[in-house]
Each structure stands twice: as C-alpha cells, then as structure tokens.
Amino acid sequence: MQKRIVVLGGVGFIGSHLCRRLVEEGHELFAVDIRDVTNAPVLREVRRNTSFHYIHHNINHPFGIRCDEIYNLAAPSVVHYKKALPVETLRLYMLGSLHALDAARNERARLLFGSTGSLCRHQPSACSAPITTARVVSDGKCAAEALHRAYHAEFGVDTRIARIYNTYGSGADLMDQRVVMKLVVAALQNRELVIEGSGEQQRTFCWVGDVVDGLIRLMAASPTSTPRVVNFGGDRAISIRALAELILSLTGSRSRIVHVEGRTEEVRRRLPDLTAAADELGWRPHTSIEEGLKQTIRYVEHALGQRSASYLSWVEINN
Numbered sequence: 145m146q147k148r149i150v151v152l153g154g155v156g157f158i159g160s161h162l163c164r165r166l167v168e169e170g171h172e173l174f175a176v177d178i179r180d181v182t183n184a185p186v187l188r189e190v191r192r193n194t195s196f197h198y199i200h201h202n203i204n205h206p207f208g209i210r211c212d213e214i215y216n217l218a219a220p221s222v223v224h225y226k227k228a229l230p231v232e233t234l235r236l237y238m239l240g241s242l243h244a245l246d247a248a249r250n251e252r253a254r255l256l257f258g259s260t261g262s263l264c265r266h267q268p269s270a271c272s273a274p275i276t277t278a279r280v281v282s283d284g285k286c287a288a289e290a291l292h293r294a295y296h297a298e299f300g301v302d303t304r305i306a307r308i309y310n311t312y313g314s315g316a317d318l319m320d321q322r323v324v325m326k327l328v329v330a331a332l333q334n335r336e337l338v339i340e341g342s343g344e345q346q347r348t349f350c351w352v353g354d355v356v357d358g359l360i361r362l363m364a365a366s367p368t369s370t371p372r373v374v375n376f377g378g379d380r381a382i383s384i385r386a387l388a389e390l391i392l393s394l395t396g397s398r399s400r401i402v403h404v405e406g407r408t409e410e411v412r413r414r415l416p417d418l419t420a421a422a423d424e425l426g427w428r429p430h431t432s433i434e435e436g437l438k439q440t441i442r443y444v445e446h447a448l449g450q451r452s453a454s455y456l457s458w459v460e461i462n463n
Contacts, residue, residue, distance in 0.1 A: 146170055146171055146172060147171045147172070147211075147212040147213055148171070148172045148174070148209075148210060148211040148212050148213075149166055149171050149172070149173055149174070149211060149212065149213045149214075149215070150174045150176060150209050150213070150214045150215070150247075151163050151166070151173065151174070151175050151176065151214075151215045151217060152177075152203055152214065152215065152216045152217060152218040152240070153176075153177055153216070153217035153218035153219060153258075154173075154174075154175025154176055154177050154198075154217075155175060155177035155179040155180070155181050155183060155184045155187070155198075156177065156179070156184075156217060156218075156219065157311070157313075157315060157316045157317070157320070157352065158217055158258070158308070158311060158352060158355060158356065158359075159175070159177070159215070159217040159218075160175075160184040160186040160187050161313070161315060161352050161353065161356050162215060162217070162356045162359060162360075163175050163186075163187060163190065163196070164186055164187060164189075164190045165356050165360065166360075167190050167193050167196050168190075170195070171195065172195045172197075173195060173196050173197065174197045174199055174209050174211065175187070175196070175197070175198050175199065176199045176201050176203065176207070176209075177198075177199075177200070177201075177218075178200065178201070178202050180200075181198040183317075184315070185314075185315055185447070186314070186315035203216075203218055203236070203239075203240040203243050203244060204235055204236060204239045204240055204243070205243065206243050206246065206247075207243060207247060208247055208250060208251075209247065209251075210251060211251055211253050212251075212253055212254065213253055213254045213255075213256070213363055214244055214247060214248050214253050214254070214255045214256070215256050215258070215359065215363065216240070216241065216244045216255065216256065216257045216258060217258040218236060218240050218244075219236070219258075220232055220236050229280075230280045233277075233280045233281060233284055234284045234287070237281075237284030237287060237288045238287050238288065238291070240288075241257065241287075241288040241291045241292065242291060244257075245291060245295045245301060245303070248295075248302075248303070249299050249301050253302075254302045254304075254363060254367075255292070255301060255302065255303045255304070256303075256304050256305075256306060256363050257289070257292050257303065257304070257306070258306050258308055258359070259285045259288065259289055259305050259306060259307045259308065260281060260282065260285045260307060260308060261307045261308060261309035261310075261375060261376075261377055261414070261416055262278065262281075262282060262309075262411070262414065263282050263285060263286055263289075263307070289305055289373075292305060292371055293370070296370065296371050297370075302367050303371045304362055304363070304365070304371050304372040304373075305371055305372065305373045305374070306358070306359055306362055306374055306376055307373065307374070307376070307416070308355060308376050308377070309347075309348060309350060309376065309377025309378065309414070309416045310322070310323070310324075310347050310348060310349045310350065310377065310378070311349070311350050311351075311352050311355050311377075312324035312325065312349050312350075312351065312436065312437075312440060313351050313352030313353065313439065313440055313443075314352075314439055314440055314442075315352070315443065318444065318447055318451070323347075323384065323387070324349060324387070324391075324437070324440065325440070325444075327387065327388055327391050328391055328395070328437070328440055328441055328444050329444055329448070330399060331391050331392055331397035331399050332397065332441070332444055332445060332448060333448070334397055334398045334399050335399060336399060336400060336401075336402045337391070337392070337399050337400070337401045337402065338402050338403075338404055339384055339385060339388060339401060339402070339403050339404070340403075340404055340405070340406045340407060340410070341403065341404075341405070341406025341410060342385070342403065342406070343383060343384045343386075343388065343401075343403060344383050344384075344412075345383065345384055345406075345410055345411065345412050345413065346381045346382065346383050346384075346412070346413045346414070346415070347382065347384065347387075347414055348377050348378030348380060348381055348382070348414075348415055348416060349377075349378045349382070349387070349433055349436070350376065350377045350378040350429050350431075351429065351430075351431035351435075351436040351439075353431065354376075354429040354430055354431055355376050357427065358376040358421060358425065358427045359376070361425040361426070362374050362425060365424065365425060372420075372424070373420070374420045374421050374424065374425065375416040375417055375420065375421060376416070376418075376421060376427070377415075377416035377418065377429075378416075378429055378433070379418060379428065379429055380432075380433060381413070381415055382433060385401070387433075388401050389401070390433070390437065391437060391441075394434070394437055394438060394441055395441055
C-alpha cells in the first residue's frame with residue numbers, strides 16, 4: 145500500500161538513502177531540508193520520479209504536510225565539520241522535534257526519531273566542563289528523546305526512537321568529518337591519516353543501507369505502550385588504528401598514519417546492544433566492513449575524479 149511519507153533531513157547522508165529506498169518501494173515521498181537537493185548524489189535519479197517531492201524548509205519553524213509517517217533525521221550539518229554551535233544545534237533538536245511531533249499529532253502520523261548511540265551520561269562535575277560538539281549533540285538528542293516520550297504519554301502520538309551508531313557509505317559529503325569518510329578521502333589523496341590518541345579505541349561501523357533497513361523495520365513495527373527504543377549499528381568491533389590500516393590496504397595508498405593527542409573524554413570502547421533489533425525486528429547488519437569500505441572507496445574515487453574535472457578550464461576541457 146502506498147503511503148505518504150515525510151523525511152526530515154531528507155538531503156542528508158542517511159536521509160537521502162532512506163528517501164531513495166522508500167520511493168523505490170512505491171511510496172510518495174516528501175524530503176524536507178534546508179540543503180539543496182542537488183547536493184545529494186544519492187537522489188540524482190530519484191528526483192525525476194513524480195512520487196518524490198523536495199521541500200526547502202527549516203524545521204525550527206512549524207510545518208504541516210498530510211502524511212502517514214514522519215522520519216525525523218534532521219541534524220545540523222555543522223556537527224560533521226567539528227564546529228560547536230551549541231545554540232543552533234540545541235534549537236534544532238528541541239524546536240525541530242516539537243514541530244515534528246506537532247505535525248505527527250495533527251496528522252495522526254507515526255513518527256520515528258533518529259537519535260544517537262553516543263548519548264552521554266554526564267557527571268555533576270561535567271556541568272562546568274567545556275562545551276564540545278559531541279556533548280551538545282548528546283544533550284540535544286537526550287532532550288528530544290524526552291519530548292518524544294512525553295508526546296507519546298500525554299497525547300498518544302505513536303513515536304519510536306532509533307539510536308544510530310557509527311554509519312558510513314556512499315553518498316556522504318567528501319568534507320564529512322566522520323572517521324571513515326575522513327580516512328578514505330585522505331588515503332585516496334595520499335595525505336596523512338590522522339588518528340587521535342593511540343588508535344586502540346574500538347568502535348563498530350554499519351553500512352548505511354543496513355541502517356536504512358533497520359529504520360524501515362522500526363517504523364513498520366506494531367505500536368507499544370511506551371516508545372520503542374532500538375539500537376542500530378555494526379556488530380564487529382575494530383580499533384581506529386586497524387580501520388586506518390585496512391583502508392590503506394584497500395586503497396593501495398602511500399599515506400602514513402600519524403597520531404595526535406587524544407581527547408580526554410574519549411570513550412575507549414563503544415559497542416551497540418543489538419538485542420532489541422534482532423528480537424523485535426529481526427534485524428542485523430549484513431554488509432561486512434571490508435565490502436562496505438570497498439563500495440565507499442569506489443564512490444569517493446568517482447567523486448574526487450568529478451571534482452578534479454570540474455576544476456579544468458574551458459581550454460583544458462577542449463584540448
């Protein structure tokens with residue numbers, strides 16, 4: 145059955161993959177974002193589909209779209225460039241969530257909120273600590289999760305929360321500061337691969353297509369008395385040093401790995417508990433880190449080639 149679906153942050157990395165998947169499944173899709181849709185290479189073909197609609201809108205302001213489902217994946221693009229803009233970030237997560245919840249309440253639509261797997265549990269002494277991008281995002285997501293629980297309890301809005309861990313894949317901005325994209329771009333340009341600290345800190349990485357599959361499954365799950373909260377992430381831990389070495393091997397890069405001073409708040413090991421995803425949704429990641437990196441590398445090679453070609457002058461192109 146065709147549904148009318150809204151994806152907030154639909155031009156973003158995960159959002160664009162989700163939009164494409166939902167259009168391919170035959171749904172009418174409204175991608176809402178302040179970024180230009182032409183900046184999303186994943187949506188290049190989808191934009192021609194009459195079931196796809198792009199809406200330029202900042203969800204810090206109210207909106208209304210007749211729909212059956214809303215995916216709220218909106219996030220400040222600045223957080224991927226290591227710029228801490230705390231007021232802008234918190235405004236988006238809090239005001240944006242309020243407006244999304246009000247839209248879902250008015251339309252009696254189902255709402256999924258894309259949260260983060262790195263929610264911080266600050267100690268009292270941390271209240272006076274320096275404001276970092278990671279901490280602001282974590283605080284904003286915590287507040288947004290509380291709003292979704294409140295709307296569920298007080299107004300009966302059907303909400304569910306996806307806590308998304310490290311995600312990577314094709315379609316990401318080449319300037320994205322998330323670790324996989326940053327290392328792949330540096331390796332293909334034969335620049336130094338910079339690692340903070342010893343590189344022994346362990347993470348999991350999940351292919352974007354697997355995450356999208358999980359989000360769709362969570363949206364389709366039956367309602368519960370309290371909002372479902374489900375983790376999505378990789379199931380294989382790898383150290384950042386080993387990740388960098390694997391990228392060097394797959395790219396054949398001449399780059400060298402360089403270590404810089406690590407962050408004091410760095411978590412040594414972050415692994416998602418995927419029990420709920422497996423038991424309630426029948427979900428698990430299928431794409432291995434090796435295969436996912438190969439696909440990501442091919443995408444970056446093509447994107448870098450296109451960017452280099454765009455720098456050629458008219459004379460160079462025609463000779």
